[in-house]
Amino acid sequence: MPQRQTPYDVCIVGSGAGGAMTAHALTQAGANVIMLEAGAWWDNTKDSAMLKFPYDSPRRGASTTERPFGEFDACIGGWQVEGEPYTKADGTKFDWWRARMLGGRTNHWGRISLRFGPDDFRRKSLDGLGDDWPISYNDLAPYYDKVDQLIGIFGSRENLPNHPDGIFHQAPKPRCYELHVKRAADKMGIWCIPARLSVITQPLNGRAPCHYCGQCNRGCMTNSNFSSPNVLLFPAQKTGRLTITVNAMAREVATDARGLATGVHYIDKATGKDEFVAAKVVVLAASACESARILLNSRSARHPQGLANSSGVVGKYLTDTTGTDVAGFFPQLMDHVPHNCDGVGGGHIYMPWWLDNKKLNFPRGYHIEVWGGLGVPSYGFGGGIDGMPQSRGGGYGKALKDEYRRYYGSTIGFSGRGEQIPNADSYCELDPTVKDRYGIPVLRFHWKWQDHEYQQVRHMQETFRALIREMGGEPMGDMPTRERGYGIANGGAIIHELGCVRMGATAGASALNANCQAWDCKNLFVTDGGPFVSQADKNPTWTILALAWRTADYITQQRKAGAL
Amino acid sequence: MRDKEPQPERSTGSTGSTGGTRGTGGDVTGTGFARRDVLRILAAAPLAVFTIACEDVDRAAQHASDSLAQAAKDGVPYTPQFYTAEEFALARVLADLVIPADERSGSASDAGVPEFLDFLMTAYPDMQEPMRTGLAWMNTASQSRFQKAFVDCAPEEQARLLDEIAYPKRAAASVKDGVTFFSRFRDLTASGFWSSRIGVKDLQYMGNVPQTAWNGCPPDALAKLGVSYT
Numbered sequence: 001m002p003q004r005q006t007p008y009d010v011c012i013v014g015s016g017a018g019g020a021m022t023a024h025a026l027t028q029a030g031a032n033v034i035m036l037e038a039g040a041w042w043d044n045t046k047d048s049a050m051l052k053f054p055y056d057s058p059r060r061g062a063s064t065t066e067r068p069f070g071e072f073d074a075c076i077g078g079w080q081v082e083g084e085p086y087t088k089a090d091g092t093k094f095d096w097w098r099a100r101m102l103g104g105r106t107n108h109w110g111r112i113s114l115r116f117g118p119d120d121f122r123r124k125s126l127d128g129l130g131d132d133w134p135i136s137y138n139d140l141a142p143y144y145d146k147v148d149q150l151i152g153i154f155g156s157r158e159n160l161p162n163h164p165d166g167i168f169h170q171a172p173k174p175r176c177y178e179l180h181v182k183r184a185a186d187k188m189g190i191w192c193i194p195a196r197l198s199v200i201t202q203p204l205n206g207r208a209p210c211h212y213c214g215q216c217n218r219g220c221m222t223n224s225n226f227s228s229p230n231v232l233l234f235p236a237q238k239t240g241r242l243t244i245t246v247n248a249m250a251r252e253v254a255t256d257a258r259g260l261a262t263g264v265h266y267i268d269k270a271t272g273k274d275e276f277v278a279a280k281v282v283v284l285a286a287s288a289c290e291s292a293r294i295l296l297n298s299r300s301a302r303h304p305q306g307l308a309n310s311s312g313v314v315g316k317y318l319t320d321t322t323g324t325d326v327a328g329f330f331p332q333l334m335d336h337v338p339h340n341c342d343g344v345g346g347g348h349i350y351m352p353w354w355l356d357n358k359k360l361n362f363p364r365g366y367h368i369e370v371w372g373g374l375g376v377p378s379y380g381f382g383g384g385i386d387g388m389p390q391s392r393g394g395g396y397g398k399a400l401k402d403e404y405r406r407y408y409g410s411t412i413g414f415s416g417r418g419e420q421i422p423n424a425d426s427y428c429e430l431d432p433t434v435k436d437r438y439g440i441p442v443l444r445f446h447w448k449w450q451d452h453e454y455q456q457v458r459h460m461q462e463t464f465r466a467l468i469r470e471m472g473g474e475p476m477g478d479m480p481t482r483e484r485g486y487g488i489a490n491g492g493a494i495i496h497e498l499g500c501v502r503m504g505a506t507a508g509a510s511a512l513n514a515n516c517q518a519w520d521c522k523n524l525f526v527t528d529g530g531p532f533v534s535q536a537d538k539n540p541t542w543t544i545l546a547l548a549w550r551t552a553d554y555i556t557q558q559r560k561a562g563a564l
Numbered sequence: 565m566r567d568k569e570p571q572p573e574r575s576t577g578s579t580g581s582t583g584g585t586r587g588t589g590g591d592v593t594g595t596g597f598a599r600r601d602v603l604r605i606l607a608a609a610p611l612a613v614f615t616i617a618c619e620d621v622d623r624a625a626q627h628a629s630d631s632l633a634q635a636a637k638d639g640v641p642y643t644p645q646f647y648t649a650e651e652f653a654l655a656r657v658l659a660d661l662v663i664p665a666d667e668r669s670g671s672a673s674d675a676g677v678p679e680f681l682d683f684l685m686t687a688y689p690d691m692q693e694p695m696r697t698g699l700a701w702m703n704t705a706s707q708s709r710f711q712k713a714f715v716d717c718a719p720e721e722q723a724r725l726l727d728e729i730a731y732p733k734r735a736a737a738s739v740k741d742g743v744t745f746f747s748r749f750r751d752l753t754a755s756g757f758w759s760s761r762i763g764v765k766d767l768q769y770m771g772n773v774p775q776t777a778w779n780g781c782p783p784d785a786l787a788k789l790g791v792s793y794t
Contacts, residue, residue, distance in 0.1 A: 051772060053764065058683045060759040062570030070572065173780035179791035211774035337785040338768035343778055376772050377764055380572025382754030386732050386747060394731040396662045396750065404754060408767055 008034040008243070010555065011264050011279035013250045013294065016104025017541050018528035018548040019285030020228030020236075021147075025552035027241040031559065034277055035233075036248040036266055038286075039076060039100035042107065044230050048074060048219035054378040061378035070378070074219030074227070075108035076101045083437030087444040094445040095492040096289060102246060103229040104287070105495065106541075110346050111197040111216055111225050112369070113153050114538035115144050115546075117162030123421075123534055127363050129452075130421050133533045134505040134514035137164070143546035151226050151545070152204040154344075155196035163352045163538075169201040171348070172212070175341045177333065177372045177412055178349045184470040190368075190463075191354040198226035198542075199344045207231070214375075216345025225345065248275070251440050252298045253282050253524065259302035261524045267438045281523045281555060281564050284501075285548070288529040289318065289428050292500035293443050295511075296430050308511045308518035308526075314501055315429050317422035318445075319535050321496040322366065323489040324457045327413040327476045328468030329389045336409040341373045353537040362455035365537040366418025368464070374409045382407075389474045411476070414467060416460030419535045421452050422499055426491065447491040458486040496540055501530030516551040523564050527551050569690045642678075646685035646692060650713075651699050655681055657715050658702070661726060662753040669766040672757050680756035698745030705742060 009031040012019045023033050049072035054060040061070050068078045077099035086096050099105045118137040123130050141164070148167040155168035171194035174182060185192035199210050210224040223230040236242045247269040254262045254276065263278035284291040292315045298307035306314055353365030382404045386394035391403060420426075425448035430441045465475045480487035504510025507519040516531045518524040527548035529540055536543075558564045644652045659672035659681070672678075685692050702725075706714040710721045717725070729735055729742040730750075757763045786792055 051774070053761075053772060054759040055761050055764065058680065059570070059687065060680070060755060062572065062684075062688075062755075064570070068571060172778045173793060176781035176785040176789055176791060179786070179793075180789045183791060210778075211776070212778040213772060213774055215772075332789060337782070337788050338770055339782045339785045340770040340773070340775070341781055341785070342771040342775075374769065374771065377758040377767055377769060378572055379570060379755050379759060381758040381763075383572075383751040385750070385754065392731070393733050394747065394750070396726055396730050397664055398666050400750075401663050401666060404758065405767065 007263065007278035007280050008032050009279065009559070010034075010281040010283060011036065011277050012283045012285055012527075013264060014038075014104060014285035014287065014290070014528060015102050015228060015233060015244065016099070016285065016287065016528065017106050017228055017544045019283070020103070020106070020232040021545045021548035022283050022285060022525075022527045022552045022555075023242055024150075024232040024236045025549050026555060027236045027239040029552070029556040030241070031556070032241050032243075033236075034243045034245065034279065036250050036264060036277070037102050037104075037244065037246045038249045038269070039102065039104075039246065041246050042074070042076075042102040042219075042229055043234075044074065044107075044219035044223065044227060045221050048221045050215050050218045050221045051213060052218075054376060059379065061376075062380070069108070069217065072215075072218045073108070074217060075099050075105065077105075077108070084442070085434060085436060086442050087431045087434055089444060089446045092445055092447045093490045094447040095490050096443070096445065096497075097492065097495045098287070098290070102233070102244070103227050106226065106228040107219055108217065108495070109541060110369075110539070111199055111344075112346065112350070112539045113166075113196050113198040113226075113542040114352075114367075114536075115164045115166060116140070116536045116538055116543050117164055119162045120534065120536040120538070123364070127357070129363055130534050131502075131504070131509075134503055134510075139514075140543070140546045140550065143549045144542065146549060147542060147545045150205065151198055151231055152200035152207070153196060153198045153542075154194075154201050156194040158191075158193050160191065160193075160352060166196070168196070169204075171195065172201065172210075172343055174348045175343055175373055177330075177341075177409075178347065178370060180330075180471055181370050181412065181467070182349055184467055185351060188467065188470060189354070190351050190467070192349055192351050195347050195350045197344060197346050199346070200224050205235075210344055212343055214342030214345050245277075249438055249440070250286060250294055251438065253284070253294060253307050255298070255300050255302060255307065255521065257302070259300075259521055261307075261521055267440075269438075272438075281525070281559070283525045283527055283551075283555075284530070285526070285528040288497045288500045288532075289315075289443055291526055291528055291530045292428060293430070293440075295501065297441055303520065308501065308520050308524060310520050311508055311511060313509065314511050315443075316424070316427045317499040317502055317533075318426050318428055318447075318491075318497060319420045319422050319499050319532075320491050321494040321535060321539070322418040322420050322449075322453050322457055323416060323494040324460050324480075324487040325413055325415045326461060326464035326468065326487075327411050328464075328471070328473035329411055329476055330471065330473040331390065331410070332472060333410040333412075334406045336374060339374070347371065360455075360459065362452050362459065364419035364421060364452065364456065364535075366416045366456060366460060367537050368460075369415040369417065370412065371415070372409070372412035377408075387476075389476065412468075412471070412473070414464040416457065416464065417494060417496075417537070417539070418453070418456050418460065419537045421450065422534060423448060423450055428500065445492075449485065449488060449491070453488060454482070454486055457488040461486055496529070496535070498529040498532035498535055498540055501526045502533050503531040504533065515554040516547065517554070525551055525555060569688050570684070642682075644679075644682045646682050646695075651696070652678060652682065654699050654702065654713075654715055657722075658749060659753045659756075661722060662750050663757045669762050672753050675757045675760035675762040677753050677756035677760075680760075681752055684752065694745065694748065698741075698749065701742050701745055705739070 012035045015037040121133040154171045157165045182192040208222045249267040252265045261282040296306040351368035428443045431444040503512040656678045659677045663672040665671040729746045735743045
């Protein structure tokens with residue numbers, strides 16, 4: 001990293017959805033930007049394992065420590081990153097996924113791209129729980145439109161309340177088993193509509209449309225889905241104004257005597273040396289928890305509780321999406337009809353929240369994702385055959401071999417993804433003693449679900465089991481008990497951490513103002529999931545992108561006005 | 565870095581956990597999702613300090629693929645990296661009992677399952693101890709019943725022993741260790757067989773190819789479920 005005397009206009013920490021969107025918008029507007037990424041370089045067109053067969057590898061697609069979702073998965077990272085521990089308070093169950101590569105989690109995600117709806121920005125006004133956002137849907141709507149058009153998304157116009165339509169490419173037809181799901185959902189009054197994924201089905205901005213191999217998670221060699229390096233960062237580099245420094249582990253935002261940000265200290269992982277990059281504006285987009293960690297580690301005389309933390313809310317109101325899953329076995333799917341049912345790398349249908357919480361014993365909703373079909377046989381295939389309904393209960397030999405064939409493609413699964421309400425017991429803070437291999441103090445997590453979430457997940461379980469029965473199937477596994485939290489996934493496990501650096505209407509109760517600008521430090525911004533005031537029954541990425549673009553436009557406007 | 569016991573590949577809906585059963589993965593039906601709670605198991609594991617370097621695993625992988633290529637080319641037998649010669653012979657016999665050749669495809673050993681198992685043991689050292697003690701259990705059990713090592717038993721004798729342990733729900737408590745081992749061994753054999761070229765062809769898998777358009781599923785697949793696009 002060459003030392004540079006003149007500061008960059010902007011230093012962005014993190015290259016995922018938020019950081020890349022910010023970099024794209026700022027470089028287009030003429031700013032000289034440097035981006036720090038803690039992981040290594042990644043380019044889908046060269047590095048993807050797309051179209052490999054499991055037998056091309058002795059592992060047959062099994063996971064590795066740095067690829068917990070299988071060796072062909074694009075995302076390098078995981079629940080444990082060597083040399084970078086995190087700790088948990090007694091009794092806390094929390095899993096923290098970190099991506100360590102260019103593009104961060106945009107290499108990992110399921111491409112489900114849902115706009116938050118108008119109600120999602122004013123939940124406290126509607127039911128008294130949590131807090132309202134300092135902005136409304138109307139503030140973000142033009143940015144959602146711009147994201148749709150720049151990055152691309154398929155879907156269908158439905159005019160459903162609180163599930164705003166976007167500017168969609170044609171959605172792919174449902175797969176056969178998805179039609180089977182839809183028939184039952186229609187009968188039960190559950191909205192079941194085409195999925196909304198950031199996969200393009202027509203050419204867009206020089207990118208080829210989807211080729212339907214079903215492997216979005218491996219990284220798309222034709223850039224037909226959204227991951228930030230190929231869709232945002234490489235185009236931004238073409239402006240000549242974006243410098244990307246990889247293997248740069250950010251430690252602390254530096255501030256001057258006036259309390260303003262002057263740049264970022266980071267560790268060059270190749271040399272182990274402490275480095276500094278000077279910038280007139282600092283944008284954190286390292287992920288909700290990692291950005292909070294950097295702020296809490298940025299202590300100075302002017303900012304004794306850490307930067308942007310005079311309110312004490314940094315690290316607080318951490319939320320994740322609630323989740324539980326039920327798989328069903330379907331006798332009518334046995335003895336499959338051989339066909340290619342890959343489609344795009346995700347469900348072609350989904351079920352947005354369809355009920356009125358006023359008539360339920362929990363306050364917020366969830367959506368349902370569906371999985372099944374004839375996947376490529378990989379490591380894990382046939383596991384647990386002895387526990388399959390209507391099977392011989394194990395065995396060996398020719399009869400078993402036939403049974404494996406007969407059961408292939410005979411399950412369909414449902415995953416509920418719902419809204420957690422922020423609470424005072426779920427947060428992260430600096431561990432007082434533990435440091436990572438770079439000497440940086442690590443996070444300690446505290447986590448508690450409330451009854452709201454337990455009742456919601458219980459409703460998911462009951463609904464999925466009813467759906468499976470309506471479809472003529474048999475749920476696999478018993479309904480989890482209250483003691484098992486009705487099957488709720490650990491906090492962090494759905495990898496939708498939001499909050500920790502929340503925005504708000506007043507300085508005393510939030511870290512950032514309505515422009516995602518730190519109340520305490522006017523040239524510091526956050527553009528990842530950190531500013532979110534609440535979750536929704538929708539995945540967060542599209543809102544991270546829209547909010548980041550809006551924040552970038554504000555930075556541009558303030559720079560032009562000479563305010564930064 | 566040393567890898568822990570592996571999990572199957574999963575595509576990510578909105579990421580995160582799936583429901584779980586047990587064993588070596590559990591993706592009976594090839595949906596691409598593990599029905600095993602990955603997170604529960606990872607959460608239970610301590611923040612381990614891994615001592616085996618990535619290069620070791622890479623070398624093992626290279627050895628596995630080189631040896632298989634070599635064996636295919638000129639009949640040079642595979643030299644196991646984990647198994648002893650006796651263990652390897654037993655693993656081969658067991659794998660072929662789990663998945664024998666039939667009119668549609670070859671056997672587990674035809675599909676390279678013994679070599680696959682040997683690779684797994686090297687790549688995921690946590691799997692070694694259960695494998696080794698399980699194979700020893702098989703021989704102890706066959707010695708006590710038939711006064712012979714398992715590979716030396718007659719097919720009927722092998723079948724009698726397997727019948728005791730191959731059906732977990734009706735097995736006797738006295739053979740619990742054998743049941744646990746064999747369930748695991750069956751799962752691993754299935755992983756190795758069905759993900760091989762032979763297995764993929766046997767299942768008439770038709771995906772994993774780029775397509776110019778998605779026109780939905782074919783009429784016979786729709787008819788099977790009584791659904792349609794109209």
